[in-house]
Amino acid sequence: MDFNDSPSEAAFRAEARAWLAAHAPAHVLPEGVRLPDTEQAERERVWQRTVYDGGYAGIVLPTALGGRGGSIIDAVIWAEEEARYNLPHGPFTTIGIGMAIPVIGKHGNGEQRARFIEATLKGDLTWCQLFSEPSAGSDLANLRTKAVRADDGSGDWIINGQKVWSSWAHLTDWGILVARTDGSVPKHKGLTFFVVDMKTPGIEVRPIRQISGASDFNETFFTDVRIPDANRIGAVGEGWACCMTVLMGERLGTASHGSRIGELMDYAQATPDGRGGTALDQGHVRLALAEAYAEERAERWFQARLRTMVSRGENPGAMAGMVKLAYARRLQKTSGLAMELRGPAAIAAAAADAATRDLQHDYIWSTVMRIAGGADEVLRNQIAERVLGMPGDIRADKDVPFDQLR
Amino acid sequence: MNFDLSDEQKMLAEQARGLLGERTPYDHLRRLIDDGAEWDEALWRELAEMGFLGAAIGEAHGGLGLTALDLGVISEELGRANAAVPFFSSIVLAAEAISLAGSDEQKARWLPGLASGVVIGCFAASEGPGPLVGAAVQCIGGRISGTKFPVADAGIAHIAVVASGDALAIVELNQPGVTRTRLDSFDQLRAHYRIDFADAVADVMPGHGKVATLLDRAAVQAAFEAVGGSEACLAMGLTYVKDRPMFGRPLASYQAIKHKLADVAVGIELAKSNAYFGGWAVDESADDLPIAAAAARLSAITAFEMAARENLQVHGGIGYTFDANCHFYYRRERMLAVNIGNRAHWADRLIAHVPDSNIAQSAQGETV
Ligand SMILES: Cc1cc2nc3c(=O)[nH]c(=O)nc-3n(C[C@H](O)[C@H](O)[C@H](O)COP(=O)(O)OP(=O)(O)OC[C@H]3O[C@@H](n4cnc5c(N)ncnc54)[C@H](O)[C@@H]3O)c2cc1C
Numbered sequence: 001m002d003f004n005d006s007p008s009e010a011a012f013r014a015e016a017r018a019w020l021a022a023h024a025p026a027h028v029l030p031e032g033v034r035l036p037d038t039e040q041a042e043r044e045r046v047w048q049r050t051v052y053d054g055g056y057a058g059i060v061l062p063t064a065l066g067g068r069g070g071s072i073i074d075a076v077i078w079a080e081e082e083a084r085y086n087l088p089h090g091p092f093t094t095i096g097i098g099m100a101i102p103v104i105g106k107h108g109n110g111e112q113r114a115r116f117i118e119a120t121l122k123g124d125l126t127w128c129q130l131f132s133e134p135s136a137g138s139d140l141a142n143l144r145t146k147a148v149r150a151d152d153g154s155g156d157w158i159i160n161g162q163k164v165w166s167s168w169a170h171l172t173d174w175g176i177l178v179a180r181t182d183g184s185v186p187k188h189k190g191l192t193f194f195v196v197d198m199k200t201p202g203i204e205v206r207p208i209r210q211i212s213g214a215s216d217f218n219e220t221f222f223t224d225v226r227i228p229d230a231n232r233i234g235a236v237g238e239g240w241a242c243c244m245t246v247l248m249g250e251r252l253g254t255a256s257h258g259s260r261i262g263e264l265m266d267y268a269q270a271t272p273d274g275r276g277g278t279a280l281d282q283g284h285v286r287l288a289l290a291e292a293y294a295e296e297r298a299e300r301w302f303q304a305r306l307r308t309m310v311s312r313g314e315n316p317g318a319m320a321g322m323v324k325l326a327y328a329r330r331l332q333k334t335s336g337l338a339m340e341l342r343g344p345a346a347i348a349a350a351a352a353d354a355a356t357r358d359l360q361h362d363y364i365w366s367t368v369m370r371i372a373g374g375a376d377e378v379l380r381n382q383i384a385e386r387v388l389g390m391p392g393d394i395r396a397d398k399d400v401p402f403d404q405l406r
Numbered sequence: 407m408n409f410d411l412s413d414e415q416k417m418l419a420e421q422a423r424g425l426l427g428e429r430t431p432y433d434h435l436r437r438l439i440d441d442g443a444e445w446d447e448a449l450w451r452e453l454a455e456m457g458f459l460g461a462a463i464g465e466a467h468g469g470l471g472l473t474a475l476d477l478g479v480i481s482e483e484l485g486r487a488n489a490a491v492p493f494f495s496s497i498v499l500a501a502e503a504i505s506l507a508g509s510d511e512q513k514a515r516w517l518p519g520l521a522s523g524v525v526i527g528c529f530a531a532s533e534g535p536g537p538l539v540g541a542a543v544q545c546i547g548g549r550i551s552g553t554k555f556p557v558a559d560a561g562i563a564h565i566a567v568v569a570s571g572d573a574l575a576i577v578e579l580n581q582p583g584v585t586r587t588r589l590d591s592f593d594q595l596r597a598h599y600r601i602d603f604a605d606a607v608a609d610v611m612p613g614h615g616k617v618a619t620l621l622d623r624a625a626v627q628a629a630f631e632a633v634g635g636s637e638a639c640l641a642m643g644l645t646y647v648k649d650r651p652m653f654g655r656p657l658a659s660y661q662a663i664k665h666k667l668a669d670v671a672v673g674i675e676l677a678k679s680n681a682y683f684g685g686w687a688v689d690e691s692a693d694d695l696p697i698a699a700a701a702a703r704l705s706a707i708t709a710f711e712m713a714a715r716e717n718l719q720v721h722g723g724i725g726y727t728f729d730a731n732c733h734f735y736y737r738r739e740r741m742l743a744v745n746i747g748n749r750a751h752w753a754d755r756l757i758a759h760v761p762d763s764n765i766a767q768s769a770q771g772e773t774v
Contacts, residue, residue: 001475001686002408009407073407262760280757283750290753291708293760294680294701301679304409322672377661383671384664388644391659 003304005077012074016081019054024085031086032354037216041126041171043088048123057121058101065105066118072311076304091168091216096120096127100176100195102249107193107234107242116174116195128169128198130177130220131243133162138378140178141187141240142397142405145222147179147194155229157181157194159202163220165372170205170218173198176246177227178239183403190402191239195231202226212364250373251320261293261334268341279341292334299323299330318386321379328369328376335362409682411479419479425452426487432731435595438490444561444588444597446490450523459497460521463505467517474623474688478630478681485634485742488734490595492526492559494745498627500527503567503620507574507613516565516576528563530554530577530601538747539617541571543603550577550608553600558745560586560599568608572615575608583607593741595734618755622699624746626684629706632742633681636674636706636713639735643667643717663720670713677702677709700756707743714739 005013027047029035035043051057052066059075061067068074082089097120104116119125136143145161159179169175175196182190198205202225207215234242268280268289279285303323306316338359339346349356370376384390397405411419429449438446453459462477463469477498484493501520504512504527519525533540533554543552550568560566566577579586583606591598644667647658657663684702687695718725718732725732743749 001410001412001682003683003686003690005407076407265757265760286757287749287753290700290756291704291749293697293756294704295676297683297697297701298676298680298705301409301683302675304407305675305679305682308407308409319675322675325668326672326676377665380665380668381661383668388640388664388667388671390644390648390664390667391656393661394659 009073009077012070013077013081016056016078019056020081020085023050023054024082024087027085027087029086029088032358037168037171040088040090041092044090044092045123045126047088048093048121052122058097058117061101061105061117061121065113066121072307076307092126092172093123095129095168095172096125098249099129099246100127100174103176103193103242103245104195104233106245107238111230112195112233125174126168126172128166128172128175129246130163130166130169130175130196131246132165134164137165138375140243141191143178143180143191145177145179146183147181147192147227150226157227157229157232159194159196159222159225159227161222163222165208165217166205166220167217169198169220170207175220176233178243180402181236181239184401185237186399187397187402187405188240189237191243192236193233193239193242194227195233196225196227197231200225200227211367212361247374248320251324261289261296264334264338264341265289265293267338271341271343285337285341288334288337292330292337295326295330299327318379318382321374321382324369324373325376325379325383328366331369332363332366335359335366339363411475411682415476415479418476419483421456422458422480422483423486425456426483426489430487430489432734435488435490435734436728439594443490445492445559449489450491453491453493454523459493459523462497463501463517463521467513468521469517473685474626475682475685478627478685481627481630482634482681485631485738486638488595488635488638488738492528492562494624494627494631495529495559495563496520496523496525496527498624499529499620500563500565500567502623503529503569503574503616504576504611506620506623507611507616508576509612512576512609512611519564525565526559526563527565527567528557528560528579528599529569530557530560530566531569532556538621538751539569539571543568544570545573545575545608545610548608548610549605550575550583550603551605553602555600556589556591556598557601558596558598560601561588561597566601568603569617569620572617574611574613574617574620576611577603577606577608581606591741593737595738596741619695621746622695623688625699625703625752626681626688628742628746629677629681629684629702632706632710632739633674633678635735635738635742636670636677636710639710639713639717639732640667640670640674642731642735643670643713643720647720657720666716666720670709670716673705673709673712677705680705694759694761696759697756697761700752700759703747703752704749704756707749710735710739710742 055068056078058067059070059078060072063069101117101120104112116125131140133143133145145159145163147157147159150156150158175198177194177196178191179194180190181192202223204221206219208217208219209215265280268285269278271279273279273282306320309316342356342359346356346359381393385392457470458480460469461472461480462474465471501517504516516525520527531539533542543550543554554568563579566579568575568577583604585602587600589598589600647663648656650657680702684698687698692698714735718736721730721732724730
């Protein structure tokens with residue numbers, strides 16, 4: 001067991017650190033400021049391009065695909081060094097890098113890899129994920145959006161249906177899409193995976209108003225949208241395997257998020273408790289903060305264990321969901337505690353009171369991680385079944401052709 | 407970076423698990439309790455023969471000079487087996503205290519015997535309800551008077567390492583000024599005592615102020631022990647729910663049970679991760695040992711509590727019987743949750759050392 005860098009890791013870290021010191025400061029975002037989406041997107045693209053030009057994009061991807069050909073530990077080192085700066089990272093680059101590239105890399109053909117991967121690493125292409133539908137969230141394979149061959153002999157596909165919760169679909173260039181191509185077989189077997197240009201005629205993106213007040217995600221309607229067969233990823237009917245590649249990457253890539261517990265401790269110490277002491281003098285506050293801090297560390301070391309497995313070629317499988325399950329709940333708990341610490345003043349924020357608004361936003365936002373990318377209950381099922389070997393849930397629709405369901 | 411046990415450590419774990427699995431079947435534990443035994447003396451001898459007792463004691467003093475992580479691997483297996491041996495008292499606390507704070511002469515005198523298991527040590531800190539380390543029993547002019555309780559394994563121990571505030575002393579227990587009274591221990595496999603000192607001879611250790619570090623190190627070992635116990639609970643619960651039919655299908659097929667055990671599994675992985683880091687931090691003398699130790703301790707208490715409680719729960723009524731085996735862990739868990747400081751104690755220690763807040767090392771100082 002060794003947390004220290006090996007000589008080659010130390011050399012890579014030093015190199016990355018020096019490069020970042022020279023290039024990162026010009027891109028750093030002001031602390032605590034939320035930019036308008038279009039500006040955020042632009043800054044992400046510019047930073048991604050800078051990283052690419054520096055030779056640090058796609059650390060573990062082969063050089064032939066525009067990556068660096070490094071190890072998974074190098075990728076961790078890069079992420080650690082990058083995290084020293086408040087850089088414009090976010091949805092506009094992460095969906096492409098964390099979801100589109102892995103699925104195209106694994107299931108796509110040579111032409112598709114050449115066309116999409118490097119452009120995404122350069123920040124020239126941004127992506128959204130068109131998976132969920134009104135009746136297909138946790139039960140993703142229940143999706144109804146249809147893809148049928150055009151009857152003009154072109155081999156093109158015609159898409160009809162509706163997706164929902166498509167984050168950033170209103171601002172991104174391309175989407176990864178899963179649709180049903182065969183309703184006569186059980187639900188997992190009739191799916192096919194595509195990439196789609198979001199400017200294709202027939203795609204309508206309608207923003208959804210969220211509980212946070214923002215509209216980051218959308219309903220996306222497909223009416224006779226034509227996709228060339230060259231944009232099909234993998235074989236017809238193999239869409240489910242592609243989805244699994246995406247979701248596995250999503251879960252392994254989900255890093256434990258710090259939740260500024262150190263700051264919260266300072267805040268508790270600066271807050272009078274009305275009994276002559278501070279909030280931090282109260283036992284339940286101390287305990288809650290210490291336990292959250294301990295757990296945050298545990299999540300970090302657990303991820304280090306998973307990465308060690310991956311670096312040896314082992315597949316952590318459903319264990320990858322454990323961190324998300326733990327930290328999503330921790331985040332919700334501590335952001336709730338943060339509001340309690342502030343007391344009634346947490347209810348309303350004056351114009352200049354960015355700190356209170358932050359607390360409120362964190363509390364609203366903390367609901368997301370327990371749902372998106374696999375809800376708590378679904379992750380627990382997977383851990384129980386695949387890690388602990390417990391029996392699968394009863395699935396009434398198993399082996400029933402999709403057409404005959406309900 | 408490589409965050410996993412080495413192949414040697416995995417072999418050590420297998421070896422310990424093999425021996426303990428054979429020697430500590432549940433019926434054997436039940437017999438020890440029925441016989442009112444204070445310990446499993448035969449197992450102790452075998453652990454000594456295998457070199458486990460001297461694992462982390464320096465080679466100069468008859469040990470193997472292995473690391474805290476190696477010791478953690480052994481602690482984990484002792485926890486899994488509910489072993490009725492004074493390992494924590496004699497090795498993790500007494501021997502470690504002498505290694506950390508003793509004079510060369512004290513080390514030469516006691517460590518070889520502790521490493522071979524011929525000498526047994528115990529650790530006397532508590533003076534009843536109140537702080538973890540009492541300060542009323544003090545060693546003045548080489549003599550000691552007053553009462554320490556509860557003290558684990560004092561009945562079979564030859565020496566007690568007595569902690570008082572920041573000071574540590576060695577007291578031989580077979581002397582006129584020492585009276586030992588057995589208490590009714592919550593963990594029926596670990597005997598606890600009250601020790602009355604009446605002007606007994608005590609040998610003060612020169613290393614002052616090492617008590618907090620000693621407890622940090624012990625907290626890491628206690629965390630490993632709890633991880634072993636938690637894993638045993640999960641395994642026992644899983645076996646039971648997979649076998650037990652309920653309303654026409656296995657109990658394990660119900661989500662309420664699956665989700666409960668999935669949560670237990672997550673808690674264990676988190677606790678294990680903090681325990682590993684704690685072991686590494688001890689071996690590297692890392693600056694953040696106090697935080698690593700407190701985090702390991704807090705996560706371990708949480709994980710073992712959940713594992714032991716839910717294990718009994720999924721067993722239903724049979725779980726409450728002496729013939730079922732849940733109670734061994736249910737009791738051991740509470741003992742481990744309080745024996746070297748409760749959650750509040752370790753929360754204080756963690757908060758006093760958090761580097762990314764302003765609080766670090768201010769008012770609290772060393773909280774023992
Ligand atoms: C902020 C945000 C962004 C998102 N972005 C995207 C995106 O970009 N692209 C995309 O495709 N999707 C996106 N999603 C959708 C997300 O993947 C789904 O919301 C998620 O998979 C849950 O599906 P659902 O909302 O349909 O809930 P449902 O599946 O209807 O679940 C409702 C409740 O039932 C529980 N449940 C479901 N099945 C079971 C079961 N078998 N046993 C027990 N309980 C069960 C769930 O845990 C949940 O508590 C996003 C969601 C959010 C919140």
